[in-house]
């Protein structure tokens with residue numbers, strides 16, 4: 001049986017056409033392959049040795065619950081200057097909200113702390129300037145970041161997620177003291193607290209009362225009137241977002257403590273007749289509308 005002759009329009013290549021790649025091509029291939037191996041090794045190695053991975057301690061929370069935790073922590077370890085002195089070995093808490101970090105922490109240098117972070121409202125960023133820490137902070141999630149700061153000093157926290165009109169004003173601080181200075185402060189604070197000095201608040205009797213409206217950036221009143229003499233303003237805040245009450249005008253400038261979650265901020269001053277501004281001094285809040293006029297007249 002004769003094989004039928006096959007015809008093709010393509011001329012087959014001559015014998016010996018498949019040559020080995022020239023040297024430069026082979027060199028290039030090896031360079032590509034070895035750099036893939038090196039870079040893969042670098043990525044995997046960095047995961048374990050780079051010490052710049054996002055914290056894996058995370059849990060679900062709610063803005064109200066987290067804010068209550070922050071308030072309890074701030075009350076327990078708060079010093080007379082309003083900052084919170086965190087004893088070594090204690091977990092710290094910080095709440096991000098438009099447009100502040102609360103509270104201001106004081107840590108001991110060279111000591112490893114776990115700081116729990118969450119947000120009361122929008123997405124924020126926690127970047128500790130000059131340290132290699134840069135985290136995203138979202139509401140309904142809390143994240144425990146381990147932080148060790150070697151040198152005493154004042155460290156700036158900036159927000160690096162756009163969170164609203166005053167995003168650029170959002171900053172906070174962590175102060176770091178040497179172990180000796182920290183221990184002195186902790187003992188002094190413990191002594192004050194043991195001595196029954198539980199914040200003998202200036203009597204808020206007859207005070208002009210304000211309250212923060214829900215979770216908004218607003219007080220319930222825009223105008224207040226008082227007689228000359230000692231004037232006390234209080235602002236109750238039932239929201240998870242930190243606020244305070246402050247007053248300025250005619251040479252007076254005073255700020256009450258920042259409070260959250262059912263706390264009341266108080267400010268008290270002797271005022272002459274005139275027009276004053278009351279406001280919330282948390283960054284961005286006054287501009288957002290948390291302000292009003294206090295008229296003092298006989």
Ligand code: CUA
Nearest residue numbers: 124159163167
């Ligand atoms: Cu918070 Cu930007």
